[in-house]
Amino acid sequence: MVLPQIAIGVGAASFWRGCWYILDDHCYPNHPQASAAVCLGAGSLGTYVFTEHVGQPYLRLGGLAVSCVLLWRGTWIASDQVYEAVWKASATDAGH
Numbered sequence: 001m002v003l004p005q006i007a008i009g010v011g012a013a014s015f016w017r018g019c020w021y022i023l024d025d026h027c028y029p030n031h032p033q034a035s036a037a038v039c040l041g042a043g044s045l046g047t048y049v050f051t052e053h054v055g056q057p058y059l060r061l062g063g064l065a066v067s068c069v070l071l072w073r074g075t076w077i078a079s080d081q082v083y084e085a086v087w088k089a090s091a092t093d094a095g096h
Contacts, residue, residue: 019069036077043070 028035046067054060083091 015065016069019066020073023070023073032077032081036074036081039070039074040078041074043067043072043074046070 023035023039027038044067046063050060050063050067054063080091083089
């Protein structure tokens with residue numbers, strides 16, 4: 001019975017990666033601060049709306065999944081921006 005859990009894990013990771021790459025290409029790709037702000041705002045709003053106001057389980061699950069990716073991505077980009085401002089180096093450079 002391990003195969004279904006592996007399939008779910010692979011599916012979740014693929015969904016997450018696909019959403020993230022779409023956002024990389026379309027959500028202010030050349031403006032990380034704006035991208036972080038939009039992702040954090042949309043993810044927060046989506047979490048509220050899909051938690052409190054959507055009753056259909058599959059619509060709720062899909063909306064919360066996208067909202068989670070938005071929140072994670074916004075947090076990630078914002079933390080990279082803070083790191084770069086403080087340390088004057090890219091968070092993705094070797095040794096950082």
